[in-house]
Amino acid sequence: MITLVTGGSKCGKSSLAEKILDSVYTGGKFYIATMIPYGDDALDAVNRHRIMRDGKGFSTVEKYTDIHEISLAENCGILLECIGNLCANEMFCNEKICFPTEKIISGVKKLSQYAEHIVIVTNEVGCDGFDYTAETQLYIKAMAEINSGIAQFADNVIECVYGIPIILKGEIPC
Numbered sequence: 001m002i003t004l005v006t007g008g009s010k011c012g013k014s015s016l017a018e019k020i021l022d023s024v025y026t027g028g029k030f031y032i033a034t035m036i037p038y039g040d041d042a043l044d045a046v047n048r049h050r051i052m053r054d055g056k057g058f059s060t061v062e063k064y065t066d067i068h069e070i071s072l073a074e075n076c077g078i079l080l081e082c083i084g085n086l087c088a089n090e091m092f093c094n095e096k097i098c099f100p101t102e103k104i105i106s107g108v109k110k111l112s113q114y115a116e117h118i119v120i121v122t123n124e125v126g127c128d129g130f131d132y133t134a135e136t137q138l139y140i141k142a143m144a145e146i147n148s149g150i151a152q153f154a155d156n157v158i159e160c161v162y163g164i165p166i167i168l169k170g171e172i173p174c
Contacts, residue, residue: 002112003119003173004150007160014049016160017079017119022056024173025077025117031058032067032078032111034086049081064089067107072114080111083150084123087142097135101142105149117173122147124159 001024005017021029031053037046053060058079063070067086072078083104090100112118124147126140151157156170165172 001117001156001173002108002115002150002154003117003156003158003170004122004147004154005119005158005160006122006124006147008124011160012163013121013123013160014052014081015163016158016165017081017121018052018056020158020173021077021079021117021119027075027077027116028073029056029058029077029079030072031060032070032080033060033062034064034067034080034082034089036064036085036089065093066103068103068110070111072111074114075116076114078111078115078118079121080108080118081121082123083120083146084125084143087146088139091139091142092135097138099138099142101145101149104146108150109153120150120154122150 157168159166
């Protein structure tokens with residue numbers, strides 16, 4: 001089963017994603033962390049998420065790009081956090097900007113082959129209506145395509161708004 005959890009910044013997506021995976025899966029769980037910890041704010045976020053997961057049976061896999069290279073135990077539980085960081089890492093880690101839509105979608109599909117249940121955290125980045133630089137517009141476009149692509153094959157799509165889960169597709173599997 002695949003569950004996509006989306007929403008704005010600091011809206012409770014991570015807590016909801018953990019709650020979902022904890023409620024539907026009791027075996028070996030993997031947390032795939034995609035945020036490169038640049039700076040104090042990033043380190044604070046990483047530490048906050050580590051504390052949230054402490055004692056919950058997660059094995060952490062830090063993989064900032066190329067998630068298709070990850071091999072995990074069969075029938076595991078996976079929490080992938082987050083598509084927004086992964087997309088930025090893939091797009092901007094080299095001198096030349098690349099468009100990672102298909103790479104990320106196929107990587108998620110490959111990971112889902114290992115998982116009994118995978119919960120994917122992503123961000124809603126394209127609804128504020130502001131004009132941005134060309135690079136940022138490309139990022140917003142890539143995120144829209146990735147989120148839409150994953151939502152098409154996901155069993156459940158849930159938007160988190162102010163800590164409240166809104167079901168867009170399927171159900172809350174807990």
